Amino acid sequence: xxxxxxxxxxxxxxxxxxxxxxxxxxxxxxxxxxxxxxxxxxxxxxxxxxxxxxxxxxxxxxxxxxxxxxxxxxxxxxxxxxxxxxxxxxxxxxxxxxxxxxxxxxxxxxxxxxxxxxxxxxxxxxxxxxxxxxxxxxxxxxxxxxxxxxxxxxxxxxxxxxxxxxxxxxxxxxxxxxxxxxxxxxxxxxxxxxxxxxxxxxxxxxxxxxxxxxxxxxxxxxxxxxxxxxxxxxxxxxxxxxxxxxxxxxxxxxxxxxxxxxxxxxxxxxxxxxxxxxxxxxxxxxxxxxxxxxxxxxxxxxxxx
Amino acid sequence: xxxxxxxxxxxxxxxxxxxxxxxxxxxxxxxxxxxxxxxxxxxxxxxxxxxxxxxxxxxxxxxxxxxxxxxxxxxxxxxxxxxxxxxxxxxxxxxxxxxxxxxxxxxxxxxxxxxxxxxxxxxxxxxxxxxxxxxxxxxxxxxxxxxxxxxxxxxxxxxxxxxxxxxxxxxxxxxxxxxxxxxxxxxxxxxxxxxxxxxxxxxxxxxxxxxxxxxxxxxxxxxxxxxxxxxxxxxxxxxxxxxxxxxxxxxxxxxxxxxxxxxxxxxxxxxxxxxxxxxxxxxxxxxxxxxxxxxxxxxxxxxxxx
Numbered sequence: 001x002x003x004x005x006x007x008x009x010x011x012x013x014x015x016x017x018x019x020x021x022x023x024x025x026x027x028x029x030x031x032x033x034x035x036x037x038x039x040x041x042x043x044x045x046x047x048x049x050x051x052x053x054x055x056x057x058x059x060x061x062x063x064x065x066x067x068x069x070x071x072x073x074x075x076x077x078x079x080x081x082x083x084x085x086x087x088x089x090x091x092x093x094x095x096x097x098x099x100x101x102x103x104x105x106x107x108x109x110x111x112x113x114x115x116x117x118x119x120x121x122x123x124x125x126x127x128x129x130x131x132x133x134x135x136x137x138x139x140x141x142x143x144x145x146x147x148x149x150x151x152x153x154x155x156x157x158x159x160x161x162x163x164x165x166x167x168x169x170x171x172x173x174x175x176x177x178x179x180x181x182x183x184x185x186x187x188x189x190x191x192x193x194x195x196x197x198x199x200x201x202x203x204x205x206x207x208x209x210x211x212x213x214x215x216x217x218x219x220x221x222x223x224x225x226x227x228x229x230x231x232x233x234x235x236x237x238x239x240x241x242x243x244x245x246x247x248x249x250x251x252x253x254x255x256x257x258x259x260x261x262x263x264x265x266x267x268x269x270x271x272x273x274x275x276x277x278x279x280x281x282x283x284x285x286x287x288x289x290x291x292x293x294x295x296x297x298x299x300x301x302x303x304x305x
Numbered sequence: 306x307x308x309x310x311x312x313x314x315x316x317x318x319x320x321x322x323x324x325x326x327x328x329x330x331x332x333x334x335x336x337x338x339x340x341x342x343x344x345x346x347x348x349x350x351x352x353x354x355x356x357x358x359x360x361x362x363x364x365x366x367x368x369x370x371x372x373x374x375x376x377x378x379x380x381x382x383x384x385x386x387x388x389x390x391x392x393x394x395x396x397x398x399x400x401x402x403x404x405x406x407x408x409x410x411x412x413x414x415x416x417x418x419x420x421x422x423x424x425x426x427x428x429x430x431x432x433x434x435x436x437x438x439x440x441x442x443x444x445x446x447x448x449x450x451x452x453x454x455x456x457x458x459x460x461x462x463x464x465x466x467x468x469x470x471x472x473x474x475x476x477x478x479x480x481x482x483x484x485x486x487x488x489x490x491x492x493x494x495x496x497x498x499x500x501x502x503x504x505x506x507x508x509x510x511x512x513x514x515x516x517x518x519x520x521x522x523x524x525x526x527x528x529x530x531x532x533x534x535x536x537x538x539x540x541x542x543x544x545x546x547x548x549x550x551x552x553x554x555x556x557x558x559x560x561x562x563x564x565x566x567x568x569x570x571x572x573x574x575x576x577x578x579x580x581x582x583x584x585x586x587x588x589x590x591x592x593x594x595x596x597x598x599x600x601x602x603x604x605x606x607x608x609x610x611x
Contacts, residue, residue, distance in 0.1 A: 011447070026467070139591075149584065156574055246458055261459055
């Protein structure tokens, strides 16, 4: 387990470093980032001033290491438009997005696990067909359109929930549904496949043969094993959601990291953009690391170093 | 038992001797798969309408008639609704059906092109990793992990905003970002093929590696490739719509479904059909492609082979 943990930790560190390099060089895709910030038709001295301000005139390697060392110390530079340290803004907004992500994954799990279990217990039944429909529809529904449709019905037509903002708990209901529904199909399919596989295994037959109640077999014996991969998938999906919440946060004007990302993209605020991409990527790396370690801890067969 | 089967073999009917060919079996599986048939038909209808758009509608998707703005679709009734504009007109008086049809061209074009680019990248990486294993596999795996840890929508938005958005930029950015599933699936498919006897035989015969990859490996992984290709095309279409919705995809006045929803956002409380129509179109297209992909996976899965 120790060897596996160390190896996984090393890979995670290497991935995080590579991501930081890509994130840093992202702003050079257009050639000169100073021109990208200044916009077309900017005066030469303005571009020169921007180049000086951001330090684009120094060697790229030097810029990268300065940025990386700063980032490691929690210093992402100053936001050009917000006129305050980027790190402060990010840590102020991150909890909102985390809360939204947690609510969304909770919604997805509450919907997906019972449906997946029921579908596996009665394969090809009506419940199974219904679950399959939910999955197929969920995968094809554009999240932003689903969110707008929720706004129209729950917010405007029936006036049940507030449309925008992030001050009260009611504000989070629709965004959590819109964001969570998108990851439901994957979790449901995995739950169904896992339970289906476990139910046909020998130890379940033994449990049934010794006369355990069907419910006890299902919950105490089958679900416990089938749920392991679902846990790590949920961790991964949570990471995906943090990155994907930009669309939902923009629609509902939730003051989280996604909305900040959209604002800084609009304003060409490069330091903030870089910091958000790096923060979300590192969170994702940590989540997958956690998921892998958890899996290996629960299932020794996966500890192949 | 043996006697029985011998006797049976002796009295085979004409039908049994003329057993269906593999092709006939495949066709039968295709036509019996409802999801595949429905998905395929919806997709064919959308492609046909997109290609024939200039013949289906006489309007120009860019032509603004401000005097005729915001006509509701025919099923809404009312004094303004007219069969001249079956789906109504938008806030600039452009025929909504026409915008929808030309928007289908954009969605299909972007989805297909981005899928091609990502397919080439992902397949090359996956096949090489699966065939050679060892160091190559480690490197490819690392690249896949790195790619997966970066948030697609965010990176795409940021890069498009820095380069400046256009149709080509959107296609390339999406194509260069979403190859991960191709690589993952092709890697494991190739790993399964690599250990088969005919590969060993080809190696023993002294075939060159490119020949083995093209003539022996490729035909055996191509069914997985087609399935991933359909699902990734749907993925690319959804991403384009999301980018255009956020204002960083296809630029106005190009008709794109995501952009149509974005432009109608401010009016959706008064004219909700403005977002429902492109939304339903987008949903149907992605649903059809996904159903086709799922169906193809069902009929080509080795365990279903008759």
